[in-house]
Amino acid sequence: MADNRPTRDDLYTEAVASCGSALDRLARAYEVDPDKRRDLLQEIHVALWQSFEDFEGRCSLKTWVYRVAHNTATSVVIRKKMRAPALVDLEEVDASVQNESEQVLDHQATLDRVWALIQKLKPQDKQVILLYLEGMDSALIGEITGFSPGNVATKIHRIKNLLSRKFHQGERSAK
Amino acid sequence: MSLEEVRAKAQQFQKRIRRRNIREYSAMVLALVMAIPLAVFFRSFPLIVVAMGLIIAGTLFIAYQFRKRMSTRSFLAEAASMSCLEFYRRELERQRDANLRIWSWYILPMLPGTAMMLIGMALMPALGPGVALFYAVAFTAAFIFTGVANKRGARRLQQKIDELRS
DSSP: OOOOSSSHHHHHHHHHHHHHHHHHHHHHHHHHSSHHHHHHHHHHHHHHHHHHHOOOOOSHHHHHHHHHHHHHHHHHHTTTTSSSOOOOOHHHHHHHHHHHOOOOOHHHHHHOOOOHHHHHHHHHHHHHHHHHHHTTOHHHHHHHOOOOHHHHHHHHHHHHHHHHHHHHHHHHHHH | OOOHHHHHHHHHHHHHHHHHHHHHHHHHHHHHHHHHHHHTTTOOOOOHHHHHHHHHHHHHHHHHHHHOOOHHHHHHHHHHHSHHHHHHHHHHHHHHHHTTTTTTIIIGGGGGHHHHHHHHHHTTTTHHHHHHHHHHHHHHHHHHHHHHHHHHHHHHHHHHHHHOOO
């Protein structure tokens, strides 16, 4: 009897079609340097393709893709932790935002700063907000990250407040 | 990335691992080959010959431990089956344990060979106890520094693990 299960190549193609651009954004959130970011993205794609050898459909393709991508990126972050600037808690990010001097910012600059804030977050906060920004609900975010849906909601609330303050600060400065 | 590019990258990655393995094995073979004339040269000092053998054995053991800790297969299985929180905690714990066990898998295997080498040096008329003592102090300082630095690293990692649990 013919095996109708999708092959590793089929699964990878499907994953890239549905989550390819999200993986680009994910790499951006983990790596500031463009060259290193490209390397990270390639590492994620290769890990993803290799991982599909063992995909048995016990979870959704989306959950699988985001777990492999985030965990690969986290592993890279841990490996280079001695060279990288320290990752900080939300409270510290918040304080650093409030202490910054007023400066004129256009929309792109504000977005860049929001990305810079996301890049500074610890892996678990970064994962939650990135998945939220990809439009996922608390249950799916919880399944991928391992946090309870309630915990996810709290984290999203706190990070959103911080990012929102950042946006408004940028708008006020632009006026 | 297209499928072809990913396949090519995966192959490159495998080739890189193969090349690294070949390099490591070549270095070991080279060390063994270089040890033979040294062993012949020091044949009248059996302690030095035995010490060299122990240092080579210790190096092989460390290389094996490194290999054991860097399995790509188990990494992929865990990356796909574990939640991000679980995986992050596991990675931190793995690194903490590697730091804590540095004595047993990195320093301890080198101790018998180093100690025997120092005793051999102390008994050699051309070197004597003074030179041996100098190297003994240097090796001890290096071992202690490595151990303390890793213990400190393990403490920092434990703090991060505790933060995840709180």
